[in-house]
Amino acid sequence: MAERLIHLNAFENASPVNISSGLWRHPEDQSHRYKDVRYWIELAQMLEGAGFDSIFMADVLGMLDVYQGKPDAALRTATQVPINDPTTLVSAMAAATRHIGFAMTVSLTYEQPYAFARTMTSLDHVSGGRVGWNIVTSYLDSAARNLGRAEQMSHDERYDRGDEFMEVLYKLWEGSWEDDAVVIDKARGVYVDPAKVHPIRHQGPYFSVPDAFIAEPSPQRTPVLFQAGSSARGQQFAATHAEGVFVHGTRPEVIAPVVANVRARAAALGRDPRSVRAFAVTTIVAAETDEAAQAKYAELLSYADYEGAMVQFAGPLGVDVSKFDPDQPLTEINPNAAHFTRHLFADADPDRVWTLRDIADYMGVGGMGPKFVGSGKTIVDEMQRWVDIADLDGFNITYAIRPGTFADTVKYVVPELRRRGLMRPAYQGTTFRENIYGAGQARLRDDHPGKKFWRG
Amino acid sequence: MAERLIHLNAFENASPVNISSGLWRHPEDQSHRYKDVRYWIELAQMLEGAGFDSIFMADVLGMLDVYQGKPDAALRTATQVPINDPTTLVSAMAAATRHIGFAMTVSLTYEQPYAFARTMTSLDHVSGGRVGWNIVTSYLDSAARNLGRAEQMSHDERYDRGDEFMEVLYKLWEGSWEDDAVVIDKARGVYVDPAKVHPIRHQGPYFSVPDAFIAEPSPQRTPVLFQAGSSARGQQFAATHAEGVFVHGTRPEVIAPVVANVRARAAALGRDPRSVRAFAVTTIVAAETDEAAQAKYAELLSYADYEGAMVQFAGPLGVDVSKFDPDQPLTEINPNAAHFTRHLFADADPDRVWTLRDIADYMGVGGMGPKFVGSGKTIVDEMQRWVDIADLDGFNITYAIRPGTFADTVKYVVPELRRRGLMRPAYQGTTFRENIYGAGQARLRDDHPGKKFWRG
Numbered sequence: 001m002a003e004r005l006i007h008l009n010a011f012e013n014a015s016p017v018n019i020s021s022g023l024w025r026h027p028e029d030q031s032h033r034y035k036d037v038r039y040w041i042e043l044a045q046m047l048e049g050a051g052f053d054s055i056f057m058a059d060v061l062g063m064l065d066v067y068q069g070k071p072d073a074a075l076r077t078a079t080q081v082p083i084n085d086p087t088t089l090v091s092a093m094a095a096a097t098r099h100i101g102f103a104m105t106v107s108l109t110y111e112q113p114y115a116f117a118r119t120m121t122s123l124d125h126v127s128g129g130r131v132g133w134n135i136v137t138s139y140l141d142s143a144a145r146n147l148g149r150a151e152q153m154s155h156d157e158r159y160d161r162g163d164e165f166m167e168v169l170y171k172l173w174e175g176s177w178e179d180d181a182v183v184i185d186k187a188r189g190v191y192v193d194p195a196k197v198h199p200i201r202h203q204g205p206y207f208s209v210p211d212a213f214i215a216e217p218s219p220q221r222t223p224v225l226f227q228a229g230s231s232a233r234g235q236q237f238a239a240t241h242a243e244g245v246f247v248h249g250t251r252p253e254v255i256a257p258v259v260a261n262v263r264a265r266a267a268a269l270g271r272d273p274r275s276v277r278a279f280a281v282t283t284i285v286a287a288e289t290d291e292a293a294q295a296k297y298a299e300l301l302s303y304a305d306y307e308g309a310m311v312q313f314a315g316p317l318g319v320d321v322s323k324f325d326p327d328q329p330l331t332e333i334n335p336n337a338a339h340f341t342r343h344l345f346a347d348a349d350p351d352r353v354w355t356l357r358d359i360a361d362y363m364g365v366g367g368m369g370p371k372f373v374g375s376g377k378t379i380v381d382e383m384q385r386w387v388d389i390a391d392l393d394g395f396n397i398t399y400a401i402r403p404g405t406f407a408d409t410v411k412y413v414v415p416e417l418r419r420r421g422l423m424r425p426a427y428q429g430t431t432f433r434e435n436i437y438g439a440g441q442a443r444l445r446d447d448h449p450g451k452k453f454w455r456g
Numbered sequence: 457m458a459e460r461l462i463h464l465n466a467f468e469n470a471s472p473v474n475i476s477s478g479l480w481r482h483p484e485d486q487s488h489r490y491k492d493v494r495y496w497i498e499l500a501q502m503l504e505g506a507g508f509d510s511i512f513m514a515d516v517l518g519m520l521d522v523y524q525g526k527p528d529a530a531l532r533t534a535t536q537v538p539i540n541d542p543t544t545l546v547s548a549m550a551a552a553t554r555h556i557g558f559a560m561t562v563s564l565t566y567e568q569p570y571a572f573a574r575t576m577t578s579l580d581h582v583s584g585g586r587v588g589w590n591i592v593t594s595y596l597d598s599a600a601r602n603l604g605r606a607e608q609m610s611h612d613e614r615y616d617r618g619d620e621f622m623e624v625l626y627k628l629w630e631g632s633w634e635d636d637a638v639v640i641d642k643a644r645g646v647y648v649d650p651a652k653v654h655p656i657r658h659q660g661p662y663f664s665v666p667d668a669f670i671a672e673p674s675p676q677r678t679p680v681l682f683q684a685g686s687s688a689r690g691q692q693f694a695a696t697h698a699e700g701v702f703v704h705g706t707r708p709e710v711i712a713p714v715v716a717n718v719r720a721r722a723a724a725l726g727r728d729p730r731s732v733r734a735f736a737v738t739t740i741v742a743a744e745t746d747e748a749a750q751a752k753y754a755e756l757l758s759y760a761d762y763e764g765a766m767v768q769f770a771g772p773l774g775v776d777v778s779k780f781d782p783d784q785p786l787t788e789i790n791p792n793a794a795h796f797t798r799h800l801f802a803d804a805d806p807d808r809v810w811t812l813r814d815i816a817d818y819m820g821v822g823g824m825g826p827k828f829v830g831s832g833k834t835i836v837d838e839m840q841r842w843v844d845i846a847d848l849d850g851f852n853i854t855y856a857i858r859p860g861t862f863a864d865t866v867k868y869v870v871p872e873l874r875r876r877g878l879m880r881p882a883y884q885g886t887t888f889r890e891n892i893y894g895a896g897q898a899r900l901r902d903d904h905p906g907k908k909f910w911r912g
Contacts, residue, residue: 078647
């Protein structure tokens, strides 16, 4: 039954708000501590105590500015701005823990693979093999225009460049330094055996990297790879590279075909389809009883922010909804927005007529994702239902308040998961990849396409 | 007499070897721990206990491969390879200390200012205002060819781009967010006041950055800026931007005109010339007595590595000296090398005829820089002589062995400096800049050119 274990990740970001805009105003919320390294150390220690696989850091390099055509509402509500570079937090959290992993969102669109490879390898060294990378190819025009690209590359071009970027990384991480290249032989005066360090001689349409890697192999070599691509091209990219996909959807029935599709594509590439771990994004509101949890949900929702929700809704929709009447049915105002909403909230009555206020109410706690509200028993029942229907391996848990949402999950949900034998009794190894695949699997699996670059 | 205080920085890098190749073989050396976060935490705590201003991290993104026309000897002797990204170490060291600063070498040649600005701001947040930046414009072809540039930009072009890069950074760090932009007003539901966050609208020959900064101001806003430019264009760059310059030379008489020149250029730009702090690079071999220190020096030197020294000598010389007879006078083999050597080792007898073996002997401990060998009294005498002649503010101390060189400095040199009142009795503030300029100066000085972008 190893397949049915439920893995938990905390879905975080180095900003006052990730998903639930307005909740920073809650009396118990500590989101203003996002720039305080102590917040991160305390969080990592608490989650490691509960057996979480990782802290999974979202990131953006541009502001959400579709709403009102400017970033003012994003700033006012601190919705993903200000935001710090999450990689700068890793070594402090790693030094204070021993097992929990750290998955970092970094867009490859604005990086050079040679320098980026070294940063990730360095993080893997300082954490003793506990770094993951959520591969993003970026969608924000606001990032592109400040980072030397007047406009975005086309969608497919981004993925083509991404595939070559990954190839360069595999060559550097897996293929450049053999396992026994570092000998540290004091008698012979040889620290590294140059015969076991190989120039990668990469020459492609996007990158030229002729030389050997400049860093020695880290415990995992390649960090644990995550992806969340949803387009056909994105799913093919995920099926090729991802060891974990995280999937969004308000019902497990919506997620199931996405997971099945990525796994089928992975199988077609010669990978064990089950080796692509699937994590659904959800927000947890847990309490002693279902009634107490529902009351907590209502109380949390009272701090939600209409504008903050609209900032997040307008971004992917690509329509400035500030011009719409909040209480007028969307079907009357904008057919695209109405269609987008039906698609997004697939769990709702298909005949329901949504207004923007309805959407903001839905998004207030947990944004466009689902929320599991209840006692530990109710939430774990729901988790199991999702796992069964969508063939999941676990959840990326977003916070409503910090660290309250995670503290409640640790207090109410984790014990119930343990009671049912749904969490591994203890960490299986010392690396992030072993948290996911079990003891001994610190490196890429043999069926992962990056592994073919490994020289042993 | 505040001008005559002597400030100490530890000159480190995240590699088995920085300057003294071969010394990793010394029985007491722990350089193999360069990838162990505990090494860095222990070092930072020891140096903070002794009142050091900072740990100053060197870095390169390419291998030294002029010697033999390949990187094999650099690898064999681990001379600046393998090397990790030093920025990944900051948060762990910062979380374990309260005062010591962390100066990071990063080449601006391969960075986009918008993303780089955020990384430095994030490091300044997580360290509570203790980050510095050693601005490098890169000279290694081996870095350029792996980072998307088939060849280096011309020397002057690198500095022109560098000046614009700095302008973008000042706009982001100083000018984009007003001091009271972050209000965190729960009653009004305003986290950031958008009226106090300004798009920087930068449009120049090298960079286009229209939008506002995505991170909120950190304690120092602009990190403490260091530079080591030695060409005329490099000195002008340093005089414009640097708050600290670090200078290389085997005699203080050689360093004096360099320091005077940078300060004169700074004065011409309207800056207080004394506000450009000058630090000389040196290696310290300290012991209870002069005799014991000389014996220690001889013992250290017995672990020096000829090839490692030649790897470092060949790089800036630009000549593959592996083809030369180690024992033949350089004047007979290569006039350029002979001239370079005379220039480099300006303290030697001008009529001396050097061989490569002589050079390797000189470089064995401390590389091309000076070394202060002796009791605490002797070394502090020498420090004072250097400070007086070259008008210095302190020293960047390179290690022969780790952490032994720093432990000896703390044990033998720091007490003598304190005895003479040459070190401040305690840290003056909580930021790196206050370590250098004194309490209250967490931000750029008013006469620094970056300050004119500040909006208050």
